[in-house]
Amino acid sequence: MRRPTRRFSSHRSPLPREFDARERFRALEDFISWNITANGYACTYAIHTDKDGRNPHAHILVANRRIDPKTGRWAAKSRSEFALDANGRRIPVIDPDTGRQKIGARNRKVWKRVNVSNNPLDSKEFLERLRREWADSCNALLPGYAVI
Incomplete structure (x- = not known):
């Protein structure tokens, strides 16, 4: 429940x-x-x-x-933001099969995101x-x- x-x-x-x-x-x-x-x-x-x-x-x-x-x-209760590494850069989502950054819809690179309380x-x-x-x-x- x-x-x-x-x-x-x-x-x-x-x-x-x-x-x-x-x-x-x-x-x-x-x-x-x-x-x-x-x-x-x-x-x-x-x-x-x-x-x-x-x-x-x-x-x-x-x-x-x-x-x-x-x-x-x-x-909204929360919003989605890009996760950043220690240097302030976006963290790529890596495809475990290829070891490369995943490509999403419309051939766009996929970046890790986190939900942040609003x-x-x-x-x-x-x-x-x-x-x-x-x-x-x-x-x-x-x-x-x-x-x-």
Whole structure:
């Protein structure tokens, strides 16, 4: 049985208690527009507190596929690129019977290809950058004694 594909990624972001409701909304909207939708992702969010009004936080739900700015449609999950050797040159596909580079349709040489993810949201570096950006955007709005 095939494992279902994840379509959305969820992220929980704490909101500073020093912010009032308007500042929480502004901080979250700015963060989303500069860091998520600017990178082509569609998302939605909800701002919550616990039943006592403490622990303000937001849940951000981000689609795992970006929107292609040229077409306005969902972008491909991955793309195919030429595999490169240590010198940056294409790697030929060798025919084991002849020992020569394979020739494909229309007498074109065949080069080794690899699939590359088209989704930076899956990378640890991208998520760490988002966390830093969230802290920086909140700190810009917080008084000096309260920083993330």
